[in-house]
Amino acid sequence: MAEMKPQDRMKIPRQPMPNQDGTVRRGNFEEVALGYAEETARKEAERCLQCKKPACVEGCPVGVLIPDFIKALREGDMAKAVEAMKMKNNLPAICGRVCPQESQCEGRCIVGKKGEPVAIGRLERFVGDFELANRTCPLEKAPATGKKVAVVGSGPAGLTCAVDVAREGHKVTLFESLHGPGGVLVYGIPEFRLPKGVVLGEINYAVQCLGIDIRTDHVIGRTITLDELLTDYDAVFLGTGAGLPSFIRIPGINLNGVMSANEFLTRVNLMKAYLFPDYDTPVKAGKKVAVVGAGNVAMDAARCSARIQSLQAKQSGGDPGEVHIVYRRSKEEIPARAEEVHHAEEEGIIFDLLTNPVEIIGGSNGRVTGMRCIRMQLGEPDASGRRKPVPIPGSEFEMAVDTVIMALGTSPNPLVFVDAEGLERTRHGTAVADTATGRTKKQRVWAGGDVVTGAATVISAMGAGKRAAADINKFLKGETAPW
Amino acid sequence: MYKILEKQTLSDVTKLMVIHAPHVAQKARAGQFIIIRIDENGERVPLTIADFDRKAGAITIIFQEVGKSTMQLGALKVGDAVSTFVGPLGHPTEVTDFGSVICVGGGVGIAPIYPIARALKEAGNTVISIIGARNKDLLFWEDKMRAVSDELHICTDDGSYGRKALVTDPLKEILEDKTRSIAKIWAIGPAIMMKFVSSATKPFNVPTIVSLNTVMIDGTGMCGGCRVLLEDGARFVCVDGPEFDGHKVDWTNLLSRLQFYRDEEKAAVEHYKHTCNLDKAMAEGGK
Numbered sequence: 001m002a003e004m005k006p007q008d009r010m011k012i013p014r015q016p017m018p019n020q021d022g023t024v025r026r027g028n029f030e031e032v033a034l035g036y037a038e039e040t041a042r043k044e045a046e047r048c049l050q051c052k053k054p055a056c057v058e059g060c061p062v063g064v065l066i067p068d069f070i071k072a073l074r075e076g077d078m079a080k081a082v083e084a085m086k087m088k089n090n091l092p093a094i095c096g097r098v099c100p101q102e103s104q105c106e107g108r109c110i111v112g113k114k115g116e117p118v119a120i121g122r123l124e125r126f127v128g129d130f131e132l133a134n135r136t137c138p139l140e141k142a143p144a145t146g147k148k149v150a151v152v153g154s155g156p157a158g159l160t161c162a163v164d165v166a167r168e169g170h171k172v173t174l175f176e177s178l179h180g181p182g183g184v185l186v187y188g189i190p191e192f193r194l195p196k197g198v199v200l201g202e203i204n205y206a207v208q209c210l211g212i213d214i215r216t217d218h219v220i221g222r223t224i225t226l227d228e229l230l231t232d233y234d235a236v237f238l239g240t241g242a243g244l245p246s247f248i249r250i251p252g253i254n255l256n257g258v259m260s261a262n263e264f265l266t267r268v269n270l271m272k273a274y275l276f277p278d279y280d281t282p283v284k285a286g287k288k289v290a291v292v293g294a295g296n297v298a299m300d301a302a303r304c305s306a307r308i309q310s311l312q313a314k315q316s317g318g319d320p321g322e323v324h325i326v327y328r329r330s331k332e333e334i335p336a337r338a339e340e341v342h343h344a345e346e347e348g349i350i351f352d353l354l355t356n357p358v359e360i361i362g363g364s365n366g367r368v369t370g371m372r373c374i375r376m377q378l379g380e381p382d383a384s385g386r387r388k389p390v391p392i393p394g395s396e397f398e399m400a401v402d403t404v405i406m407a408l409g410t411s412p413n414p415l416v417f418v419d420a421e422g423l424e425r426t427r428h429g430t431a432v433a434d435t436a437t438g439r440t441k442k443q444r445v446w447a448g449g450d451v452v453t454g455a456a457t458v459i460s461a462m463g464a465g466k467r468a469a470a471d472i473n474k475f476l477k478g479e480t481a482p483w
Numbered sequence: 484m485y486k487i488l489e490k491q492t493l494s495d496v497t498k499l500m501v502i503h504a505p506h507v508a509q510k511a512r513a514g515q516f517i518i519i520r521i522d523e524n525g526e527r528v529p530l531t532i533a534d535f536d537r538k539a540g541a542i543t544i545i546f547q548e549v550g551k552s553t554m555q556l557g558a559l560k561v562g563d564a565v566s567t568f569v570g571p572l573g574h575p576t577e578v579t580d581f582g583s584v585i586c587v588g589g590g591v592g593i594a595p596i597y598p599i600a601r602a603l604k605e606a607g608n609t610v611i612s613i614i615g616a617r618n619k620d621l622l623f624w625e626d627k628m629r630a631v632s633d634e635l636h637i638c639t640d641d642g643s644y645g646r647k648a649l650v651t652d653p654l655k656e657i658l659e660d661k662t663r664s665i666a667k668i669w670a671i672g673p674a675i676m677m678k679f680v681s682s683a684t685k686p687f688n689v690p691t692i693v694s695l696n697t698v699m700i701d702g703t704g705m706c707g708g709c710r711v712l713l714e715d716g717a718r719f720v721c722v723d724g725p726e727f728d729g730h731k732v733d734w735t736n737l738l739s740r741l742q743f744y745r746d747e748e749k750a751a752v753e754h755y756k757h758t759c760n761l762d763k764a765m766a767e768g769g770k
């Protein structure tokens with residue numbers, strides 16, 4: 001078959017992703033985006049121009065070999081596609097689903113300059129899902145070195161680091177404070193966006209193929225301290241994330257019905273409150289929910305609220321209610337992934353933009369009855385380059401709400417820093433670590449992911465875990481000096 | 484899985500269990516707590532460490548059956564196991580020689596006050612203890628408390644044992660007694676009791692430490708569900724506590740937050756009893 005001309009490739013339309021219908025999915029927790037069929041994936045792959053200097057790769061925080069995996073995919077060589085992918089990215093089935101592609105790889109794709117970019121994320125998911133379904137343990141394993149490594153935290157940073165270190169034959173123990181591994185992938189991001197089976201696939205691989213010992217229920221800093229770990233292990237990696245929620249300082253923040261997005265999402269995702277009373281943890285999503293913030297966390301909280309409302313209305317009859325996103329800037333500045341915003345709109349979430357809460361109001365029983373807000377307008381650009389929202393005087397108004405979910409960012413959980421002499425932190429509470437190697441200021445301790453950067457992305461956490469693993473492996477071989 | 488090594492019934496609704504959890508026993512100290520989850524469908528329930536045995540790798544918990552999870556836990560037998568057991572969480576009690584101290588334990592709060600009283604006694608304090616419950620059947624550990632106290636006062640609401648009084652009555656009398664000088668007070672029990680103890684001691688200006696039992700999920704600082712309002716802002720009970728200065732706590736807010744899931748808690752108990760009866764009926768039907 002003659003090689004297709006670039007002009008012809010550019011004529012192929014971007015292949016749509018089949019989705020569960022908006023009104024139907026508001027009433028269930030099943031995955032929204034259903035994934036490409038093989039034929040569609042191959043067709044989408046044909047759109048890639050195989051650029052000599054691929055801009056898309058520069059847009060990816062870990063430099064996935066995008067043209068290579070896409071070429072293998074369109075030639076039908078899935079094994080090769082997986083291999084190309086795995087050079088840089090351990091978790092394609094996850095990143096393909098949750099990366100903000102529009103501001104990373106796809107945002108730079110040359111095809112996107114004229115039309116719509118190649119659907120790199122969807123193709124990545126296709127390759128990742130193929131691998132999960134067909135993966136077998138590698139036949140050859142590196143011989144045991146007798147070295148021991150402790151990895152703290154089982155989110156994308158910790159999991160990736162653990163896998164890459166274990167591959168070299170070191171004995172890895174992964175400590176996790178919650179009762180199940182996975183970090184934000186399990187307790188934060190909901191099932192309908194990232195099925196837990198996908199995360200479990202990665203975890204099972206780590207345990208069954210690489211013999212990684214996962215110790216849940218271990219809070220480092222309380223159950224065991226970092227300094228104690230260092231007496232038993234040759235190296236320690238900290239991937240403890242940024243799980244501490246912030247609450248804004250406005251009156252009424254401790255009323256019943258005000259909660260952090262982390263509390264709400266943990267109840268729903270980790271504790272499966274949507275299956276109450278078969279599962280014991282309850283959750284309340286009132287009839288009128290306001291989610292404050294507009295990042296991925298806010299979108300997840302809003303979309304989970306809508307689902308809980310629908311499920312509860314199905315049981316008790318009546319109207320499910322409404323969910324609002326309250327955000328102080330305009331639509332353009334919304335930091336969430338474009339796809340999530342679009343999906344939220346399809347599911348009937350109401351966006352109250354240029355609006356900021358000033359007070360939460362409660363009734364005599366201490367429960368939320370409303371939220372006073374003020375309208376905002378965009379002024380001069382601030383330090384982040386985004387136009388700064390300023391309140392419009394005299395524009396205050398009251399919204400009747402019974403639930404307020406705060407999704408205003410998180411910072412690193414401080415427990416891991418207890419009894420960790422010499423582990424330096426910034427004033428934002430993040431660990432100080434070298435970007436290239438992950439080395440902290442403390443001997444034999446590496447760190448990466450949200451605990452270093454503050455709340456960021458899955459792919460950047462995974463990349464940090466991978467870089468630290470490479471440096472730990474070198475260190476354990478004696479190729480680099482201690483510091 | 485964490486095995487139940489021992490079980491005792493202290494009263495109709497109060498049970499003691501010794502659970503095998505060496506990772507927790509290694510570090511446990513008075514004043515700290517654990518989080519337990521019975522099975523894969525279970526919720527994460529915080530319970531105070533009532534005692535620990537590092538050698539045996541065991542933790543003692545004492546709980547009152549007030550809702551679905553504690554009823555289900557109470558129905559387990561020696562040899563059964565639970566899915567999750569995390570800890571020790573929170574800060575341990577600060578124990579030094581203060582002089583004369585008072586330890587107040589109300590209801591199931593007698594369990595967590597015991598290791599604190601013991602540690603205070605060992606540190607050289609003169610320990611005055613006051614324990615109380617609604618009635619005689621709910622009282623336990625009188626002998627253990629007596630063994631670590633220089634003076635023990637016992638009250639019941641209905642007068643079925645000890646003095647017919649609330650724990651705040653002997654407390655006020657001791658504080659009013661000019662011949663004594665009390666350096667510090669610990670009070671653990673139902674929130675309403677801790678509230679009244681705090682308001683009773685405030686006029687005497689004696690530092691009063693309470694151990695708060697807010698609603699919790701993770702117990703590691705991740706959700707903020709456990710937050711309490713103090714005079715100078717909110718705190719997370721699981722990480723910053725569980726002990727706080729009782730004079731600074733916003734008790735109205737605390738009490739109202741404890742009520743928030745009351746309807747769901749009732750529904751959970753009904754669901755539990757219903758499925759239990761179904762199980763029973765099925766078992767009988769199968770005979």
Ligand SMILES: Cc1cc2nc3c(=O)[nH]c(=O)nc-3n(C[C@H](O)[C@H](O)[C@H](O)COP(=O)(O)OP(=O)(O)OC[C@H]3O[C@@H](n4cnc5c(N)ncnc54)[C@H](O)[C@@H]3O)c2cc1C
Pocket residue numbers: 098099100152153154155156157158175176177178181182183184185188189218219220221239240241242243265296297300337413415416448449450451455456457458459461
């Ligand atoms: C609701 C939500 C939605 C998101 N959506 C997206 C998205 O769509 N796309 C995207 O790219 N990113 C998204 N993010 C961000 C992304 O999930 C994080 O950046 C990423 O998970 C960080 O990975 P990590 O490994 O550093 O930490 P985490 O995933 O936070 O994992 C840290 C783990 O360490 C454990 N831990 C913490 N302290 C201790 C301790 N002392 N001892 C033992 N264990 C400890 C925690 O329990 C946790 O399991 C989202 C985040 C949230 C909260």
Ligand SMILES: Cc1cc2nc3c(=O)[nH]c(=O)nc-3n(C[C@H](O)[C@H](O)[C@H](O)COP(=O)(O)OP(=O)(O)OC[C@H]3O[C@@H](n4cnc5c(N)ncnc54)[C@H](O)[C@@H]3O)c2cc1C
Pocket residue numbers: 516528529530531532545546547548549550551552553554591594595673695696697698699725741748749751
């Ligand atoms: C740090 C900490 C330490 C704790 N330590 C202990 C402990 O050592 N022992 C212990 O028994 N509990 C302790 N608690 C409280 C315990 O966690 C709750 O009682 C438990 O979660 C109840 O779960 P449940 O499902 O059985 O009841 P749920 O249905 O979840 O809740 C019932 C709630 O209603 C209230 N309630 C209902 N009926 C009664 C009643 N008759 N009398 C008093 N209150 C009632 C209680 O406040 C209880 O929390 C502690 C809590 C915290 C935060």
Ligand code: SF4
Pocket residue numbers: 059060061062063064066089095096099100101104105106120121124459
């Ligand atoms: S890892 Fe994320 S940014 Fe990189 S290519 Fe894949 S989807 Fe794009």
Ligand code: SF4
Pocket residue numbers: 047048049050051054055056057066067108109110111118120
């Ligand atoms: S920039 Fe776009 S077209 Fe070029 S290689 Fe990357 S995905 Fe293919």
Ligand code: FES
Pocket residue numbers: 698699700701702703704705706707708709710719720721722
């Ligand atoms: S219980 Fe979640 S922060 Fe305290």
